[in-house]
Amino acid sequence: MNVAAHLDALQADLVRRNPGEPEFHQATQEVLHALKPVLATRPDLLEARIVERLCEPERQVIFRVPWVDDTGTVQVNRGFRVEFSSALGPYKGGLRFHPSVTSGVVKFLGFEQIFKNALTGLGLGGGKGGSDFDPKGRSDAEVMRFCQSFMTELHRHLGEKTDVPAGDIGVGGREIGYLFGQYKRLTNRFEAGVLTGKGVGWGGSHARTEATGYGVVHFLQEMLATRGLSLEGRGVVVSGSGNVALYAIEKIQALGGKAVACSDSSGYIVDENGLDLDLLKEIKEERRGRLTAYAEARPGAVHSERGSVFDVPCDIALPCATQNELGQQHAVALAKNGVLAVAEGANMPTTPEAVEVLRQADVLFAPGKAANAGGVATSALEMRQNASLQQWSFERTETELASVMRDIHALCRTTADTYGDADDYVLGANAGGFLRTAEAMAAQGVV
Numbered sequence: 001m002n003v004a005a006h007l008d009a010l011q012a013d014l015v016r017r018n019p020g021e022p023e024f025h026q027a028t029q030e031v032l033h034a035l036k037p038v039l040a041t042r043p044d045l046l047e048a049r050i051v052e053r054l055c056e057p058e059r060q061v062i063f064r065v066p067w068v069d070d071t072g073t074v075q076v077n078r079g080f081r082v083e084f085s086s087a088l089g090p091y092k093g094g095l096r097f098h099p100s101v102t103s104g105v106v107k108f109l110g111f112e113q114i115f116k117n118a119l120t121g122l123g124l125g126g127g128k129g130g131s132d133f134d135p136k137g138r139s140d141a142e143v144m145r146f147c148q149s150f151m152t153e154l155h156r157h158l159g160e161k162t163d164v165p166a167g168d169i170g171v172g173g174r175e176i177g178y179l180f181g182q183y184k185r186l187t188n189r190f191e192a193g194v195l196t197g198k199g200v201g202w203g204g205s206h207a208r209t210e211a212t213g214y215g216v217v218h219f220l221q222e223m224l225a226t227r228g229l230s231l232e233g234r235g236v237v238v239s240g241s242g243n244v245a246l247y248a249i250e251k252i253q254a255l256g257g258k259a260v261a262c263s264d265s266s267g268y269i270v271d272e273n274g275l276d277l278d279l280l281k282e283i284k285e286e287r288r289g290r291l292t293a294y295a296e297a298r299p300g301a302v303h304s305e306r307g308s309v310f311d312v313p314c315d316i317a318l319p320c321a322t323q324n325e326l327g328q329q330h331a332v333a334l335a336k337n338g339v340l341a342v343a344e345g346a347n348m349p350t351t352p353e354a355v356e357v358l359r360q361a362d363v364l365f366a367p368g369k370a371a372n373a374g375g376v377a378t379s380a381l382e383m384r385q386n387a388s389l390q391q392w393s394f395e396r397t398e399t400e401l402a403s404v405m406r407d408i409h410a411l412c413r414t415t416a417d418t419y420g421d422a423d424d425y426v427l428g429a430n431a432g433g434f435l436r437t438a439e440a441m442a443a444q445g446v447v
């Protein structure tokens, strides 16, 4: 069989059978392309139709989420959960609340999650969920009523050994609290392991809040070290200013780098003196405010609505906001400014055209499914603590996180080396995650 032609035909079929889901097509295209050299050596996996099965979610639910706003008006949103693969463990992946959420977006995120979770080696299947609900500008009481209605349907699909959601865009500690409270009320059980990202006082893990951003920087450090480079004195730009971005900035600063710019959906700030993280956290985590407030409070900082945060000259870029935010023209600007490395904190933030520009310019590039796996890895550590009724210290949890990120980096390089070029982290992450999942699927029969 001509494996490349077979995978191209499979991709064409996926596009035909999943109309109107461009993000999902983009995600499968990347994986199927990376699998060409792998499957050329594994006729057994082709024969078992592992790829065909992997691209079809085990289950998807779409549901109505009715709730009442503060004016007494009934609002209706749409909820989603895609349970993609349970080959390696319970479905695991976050919930996203953002007006851009569609079934295609949730599907691409769930698909990515399969490979990411496999890379952690911590016994996690892949899933994702969310809603087109926009929490921006809503009161705490409105967010609570929405979360309660969302969980009223979702709870029947969850369980600590079945499906374990967590946060993502628009879902942080506040939302996880409301979701957990409603799950507990509906089931009459304090089943701590059914959600991760809980408060540390009631079953949450230390370092889960920090984990995704810290993990990205741990992975980046490993990647830089392969070229004898370090973070010391490096200029860094970060897109986004949410959970992942803030804690990536914190770790960059702790390791001697200088984060000079970050963004939100209304623009970006540049602070050549280095970002004031306490001020950023106060604006974003406490006030849920806009970055314009940073420029107003900080002498020398400039807010801009024109252009992109990726136009700011830097040594390292960390896209940490959302999918397809770093396009070809941004990659060209980064390469022209001499960027050394790009590590994805967000899921699929770099377009395929931009990845190609970075590859041509020999820029180190870490795909999100490897670089941002620290969040879900620490969720697995939270599940372990819940199962054994323990709570580990911050230091112990962060040490485990750093070790998982080192292992993922090593697995990406050795796998990429086997099938192509060790510097090709896209190949290494996709092939490494795939092989772990595929071996489990092959062993479990046709299910």
Ligand SMILES: NC(=O)C1=CN([C@@H]2O[C@H](COP(=O)(O)OP(=O)(O)OC[C@H]3O[C@@H](n4cnc5c(N)ncnc54)[C@H](OP(=O)(O)O)[C@@H]3O)[C@@H](O)[C@H]2O)C=CC1
Pocket (backbone or CB within 6 Å): 100, 167, 168, 169, 170, 171, 212, 239, 240, 241, 242, 243, 244, 245, 263, 264, 265, 266, 320, 321, 322, 323, 345, 346, 347, 372, 373, 375, 376
């Ligand atoms: N939280 C986690 O543990 C993990 C998250 N990720 C990924 O990291 C990314 C960020 O997630 P997280 O930090 O948790 O989310 P948050 O909601 O905490 O922050 C999201 C940030 O990105 C910006 N943003 C979101 N959507 C858009 C958009 N369409 N255009 C421009 N800016 C946008 C937001 O700006 P504004 O506030 O103005 O909307 C905000 O600054 C996502 O891709 C997520 O899937 C990956 C692994 C784990």
Ligand SMILES: O=C(O)CCC(=O)C(=O)O
Pocket (backbone or CB within 6 Å): 092, 093, 094, 095, 116, 164, 165, 166, 167, 168, 196, 347, 372, 373, 375, 376, 377, 379
């Ligand atoms: O912690 C988790 O379960 C999932 C985090 C997540 O959604 C992601 O890795 O994209």
